[in-house]
Amino acid sequence: MVSYKELGLVNTKEMFAKAVKGGYAIPAFNFNTMEQMQAIVQAAVETKSPVIMQVSKGARKYANPTILRYMAQGAVEYAKELGCANPQIVLHLDHGDSFETCKSCIDSGFSSVMIDGSSLPYEENIALTKKVVEYAHAHDVTVEAELGVLAGVEDEVCAAESHYTKPEEVIDFATRTGCDSLAISIGTSHGAYKFTPEQCTRDPQTGKLVPPPLAFDVLAAIEEKLPGFPIVLHGSSSVPQDEVDTINKYGGKLPDAVGIPEEQLRKAAASAVCKINIDSDSRLAMTAAIRKHFAENPGHFDPRQYLTPARENMKKMYIHKIMNVLGSNDKL
Numbered sequence: 001m002v003s004y005k006e007l008g009l010v011n012t013k014e015m016f017a018k019a020v021k022g023g024y025a026i027p028a029f030n031f032n033t034m035e036q037m038q039a040i041v042q043a044a045v046e047t048k049s050p051v052i053m054q055v056s057k058g059a060r061k062y063a064n065p066t067i068l069r070y071m072a073q074g075a076v077e078y079a080k081e082l083g084c085a086n087p088q089i090v091l092h093l094d095h096g097d098s099f100e101t102c103k104s105c106i107d108s109g110f111s112s113v114m115i116d117g118s119s120l121p122y123e124e125n126i127a128l129t130k131k132v133v134e135y136a137h138a139h140d141v142t143v144e145a146e147l148g149v150l151a152g153v154e155d156e157v158c159a160a161e162s163h164y165t166k167p168e169e170v171i172d173f174a175t176r177t178g179c180d181s182l183a184i185s186i187g188t189s190h191g192a193y194k195f196t197p198e199q200c201t202r203d204p205q206t207g208k209l210v211p212p213p214l215a216f217d218v219l220a221a222i223e224e225k226l227p228g229f230p231i232v233l234h235g236s237s238s239v240p241q242d243e244v245d246t247i248n249k250y251g252g253k254l255p256d257a258v259g260i261p262e263e264q265l266r267k268a269a270a271s272a273v274c275k276i277n278i279d280s281d282s283r284l285a286m287t288a289a290i291r292k293h294f295a296e297n298p299g300h301f302d303p304r305q306y307l308t309p310a311r312e313n314m315k316k317m318y319i320h321k322i323m324n325v326l327g328s329n330d331k332l
């Protein structure tokens with residue numbers, strides 16, 4: 001049993017309270033590789049931002065749970081080495097699918113876990129979430145729950161269609177489970193193909209797809225029921241067109257990839273939304289830089305040659321999100 005406190009990590013309690021009050025959101029960046037971890041820490045330190053480093057079930061399978069946990073510990077030490085005296089880094093389990101997975105993460109040094117019972121019937125979601133909350137809170141670990149279903153595909157999480165969170169259920173759910181934050185469904189979606197072309201309109205000038213707007217009326221109704229309660233948005237990558245264009249220019253094939261416009265996320269961050277999950281944008285930034293590098297340097301084969309620009313491009317994206325979308329800079 002390792003407590004996250006021994007690793008220098010923090011839970012989300014204080015940072016969410018400050019974010020809700022301050023009208024900004026904490027970035028939750030998924031990571032699987034050392035280069036992503038380095039880019040996340042460098043971006044957070046340079047912008048003086050708290051940060052959530054999150055690990056999905058797929059990431060644990062890819063990188064190995066033990067390695068990821070030591071990477072999070074390394075992230076704290078690395079942040080200090082870069083000059084941050086008091087780093088605020090959370091190690092969070094993204095989409096925990098069972099009590100056992102959550103328990104194993106808590107026992108191995110995670111400071112926050114998500115239990116995703118959103119595909120279960122309402123009462124079963126409550127029972128499962130409550131069980132995780134009881135174990136987590138006994139170890140001072142915070143819990144994110146989910147109500148409502150997001151569409152899209154990412155790692156093992158997959159749903160064909162979305163169901164918006166029902167505002168009339170949130171008080172009952174939050175009270176009975178004791179969860180610390182709630183992921184809601186208001187039209188965000190997992191993956192790089194968040195909407196089909198049929199769900200979008202086309203900009204007559206550029207021919208690019210324009211996604212449907214988020215359901216801010218649902219968000220407002222939830223905030224009215226649970227004033228000041230931390231709300232989480234999943235599936236909130238913006239799928240930057242320049243990265244998609246670079247990928248396609250250098251041999252990739254991502255037709256009609258579309259994400260959530262940043263002005264909508266900016267609006268959400270100013271509300272009770274205090275955690276915004278970004279995964280696909282990092283994948284796109286990495287892939288675009290690598291494809292471009294190989295096209296321009298066909299003779300390169302040292303991974304450091306192409307992973308250096310990949311890491312730089314991810315860092316640039318993380319800094320942009322922190323400063324221009326979430327507003328979590330200068331909070332340490």
Ligand SMILES: [Zn+2]
Nearest residue numbers: 095190234235
């Ligand atoms: Zn998610």
